[in-house]
Amino acid sequence: MTEKKLSFEESMKELEKAAAAMDRDDITLEEALKSYEKGIRYYKQCAETLENAKQKIETLKK
Amino acid sequence: MAPKPVTVSQLNSYIGRVLQTDPLLGSVSVKGEISNLKYHSSGHVYFSMKDERSSLRCFLSAYNLEHVRFELEEGMEITAAGNISVYEQGGYYSLYVKDIDVTGRGDLAAAFEKLKSRLAAEGLFDTKHKKEIPFFPRRIMVITAATGAAVKDILKIITSKNDCVDITVWPVAVQGAKAAGEISAAIRGTNEKYPDTDIIITGRGGGSIEDLWAFNEEAVARAIYDSGIPVISAVGHEIDVTIADFVADARAETPTAAADMAVPDTALLREDLDELRAGMLDRLIRTAETKEEKLQALSLDVFARNICTMIDYHAALISNIRDSSRSRLLNLIAGYENSITAAKSHLDDMDPRSIMKRGYSAVTGKNGRLIGSTAEIHADDELGLTMSDGSADVIVTSVRRDRR
Numbered sequence: 463m464t465e466k467k468l469s470f471e472e473s474m475k476e477l478e479k480a481a482a483a484m485d486r487d488d489i490t491l492e493e494a495l496k497s498y499e500k501g502i503r504y505y506k507q508c509a510e511t512l513e514n515a516k517q518k519i520e521t522l523k524k
Numbered sequence: 525m526a527p528k529p530v531t532v533s534q535l536n537s538y539i540g541r542v543l544q545t546d547p548l549l550g551s552v553s554v555k556g557e558i559s560n561l562k563y564h565s566s567g568h569v570y571f572s573m574k575d576e577r578s579s580l581r582c583f584l585s586a587y588n589l590e591h592v593r594f595e596l597e598e599g600m601e602i603t604a605a606g607n608i609s610v611y612e613q614g615g616y617y618s619l620y621v622k623d624i625d626v627t628g629r630g631d632l633a634a635a636f637e638k639l640k641s642r643l644a645a646e647g648l649f650d651t652k653h654k655k656e657i658p659f660f661p662r663r664i665m666v667i668t669a670a671t672g673a674a675v676k677d678i679l680k681i682i683t684s685k686n687d688c689v690d691i692t693v694w695p696v697a698v699q700g701a702k703a704a705g706e707i708s709a710a711i712r713g714t715n716e717k718y719p720d721t722d723i724i725i726t727g728r729g730g731g732s733i734e735d736l737w738a739f740n741e742e743a744v745a746r747a748i749y750d751s752g753i754p755v756i757s758a759v760g761h762e763i764d765v766t767i768a769d770f771v772a773d774a775r776a777e778t779p780t781a782a783a784d785m786a787v788p789d790t791a792l793l794r795e796d797l798d799e800l801r802a803g804m805l806d807r808l809i810r811t812a813e814t815k816e817e818k819l820q821a822l823s824l825d826v827f828a829r830n831i832c833t834m835i836d837y838h839a840a841l842i843s844n845i846r847d848s849s850r851s852r853l854l855n856l857i858a859g860y861e862n863s864i865t866a867a868k869s870h871l872d873d874m875d876p877r878s879i880m881k882r883g884y885s886a887v888t889g890k891n892g893r894l895i896g897s898t899a900e901i902h903a904d905d906e907l908g909l910t911m912s913d914g915s916a917d918v919i920v921t922s923v924r925r926d927r928r
Contacts, residue, residue, distance in 0.1 A: 469658075469660065470659070470660035471658070471659040471660050474659075474660075480804065481800050481807075484804055484807040484808065490815075491812060491815045494807065494808050495808065497804070498808045501801070505800065505801050508793075508797050509794075511688070512688060512793060515662070515687070517683065517686075517687050517689060517691070518690045518691075519683070519690070519691045520692050520693070521670060521693040521695060522694050522695065524695045524696075
């Protein structure tokens with residue numbers, strides 16, 4: 463399955479969704495594991511974005 | 525002697541040449557009040573300028589109108605720059621206007637209101653056109669003066685909050701006649717040359733209404749409206765409101781506020797992310813533990829224990845039922861025994877032998893039947909006598925029947 467590259471915001475939302483899904487009391491262990499793996503995937507995407515961005519500041523010539 | 529007569533055309537043409545060559549009239553600046561303002565369908569504008577005593581015809585071409593920074597209105601106090609030229613067919617002169625400045629402060633407010641209502645009517649301020657400011661921008665274009673408080677504030681705030689976003693500064697004049705042109709060109713240029721820009725911030729620090737005027741010009745408003753990239757306007761102080769603010773996708777009260785709203789705090793984001801991850805792990809472990817407890821509750825030992833308890837319970841139940849049935853049976857038997865004893869004693873009472881013991885005898889015929897009446901016997905009949913201790917054969921000698 464190919465997943466299209468999500469924006470940071472979308473990844474963050476998916477991560478929050480996965481975390482919220484795990485809060486259900488009737489969740490099965492399998493579902494919890496799946497949600498966790500999914501959440502970690504989005505977590506990594508977000509974390510990579512934050513770690514890999516090297517801020518550049520430039521002023522254009524007039 | 526009167527000079528040689530000339531034609532009207534010749535005279536008007538001559539006057540035209542004279543006025544054209546006059547060094548003063550070739551470049552003149554005139555103060556006055558606008559009257560008889562007419563927008564022609566060709567795009568040219570015709571009006572008069574007047575003071576208390578006099579009036580001057582004015583012509584503003586569609587081309588020059590584009591460079592006028594104000595909406596014109598009847599009664600507005602202006603300074604118009606241009607040259608005097610003769611309209612030969614009509615035989616009158618006009619001021620060919622190149623540029624207009626508004627002089628009265630109240631007139632600036634009027635120009636502002638006029639443009640505002642025109643653009644509003646056109647729908648440029650409609651919220652349906654407003655684009656959302658992206659939550660996590662990768663690149664921000666800052667369109668403002670290269671030096672000055674605004675650019676410093678914006679860079680300071682963004683870099684203190686966010687260490688990911690790229691910032692490009694597109695330096696422009698933010699006041700004066702050229703400002704609106706440069707600002708709108710920069711906004712359009714960002715869309716064309718830097719399409720990966722996520723947010724445009726355009727603005728400047730505080731100043732007088734004249735200083736901020738570029739942000740009240742139609743060219744800037746149009747460029748902001750046409751921008752595919754979301755624009756945050758950040759002009760002056762809290763109290764300054766410009767046309768750019770109305771048309772922008774978001775209005776910041778100051779450049780500092782614009783910088784603050786444009787970017788998320790990356791340190792907080794990292795914290796949030798780590799918290800989310802830790803929370804998920806925690807939750808996963810807790811879920812696993814809960815499931816383990818449930819599994820333990822299902823183990824064979826517990827199952828066996830549960831079964832034994834069930835068996836004991838049912839055994840007790842059965843034993844109770846058995847005990848109670850036995851006692852009920854015994855009661856029944858005792859009851860029957862009592863009735864049998866009673867019946868036996870009753871039967872004993874009825875035994876003829878016990879009567880015989882008291883001295884009575886039974887009389888029987890030849891066939892052994894009991895005879896209970898003298899009507900059945902006659903003299904010489906042979907009868908039997910049964911007593912308690914034996915029997916005898918007798919012959920009837922006589923019969924006496926009692927009278928009834």
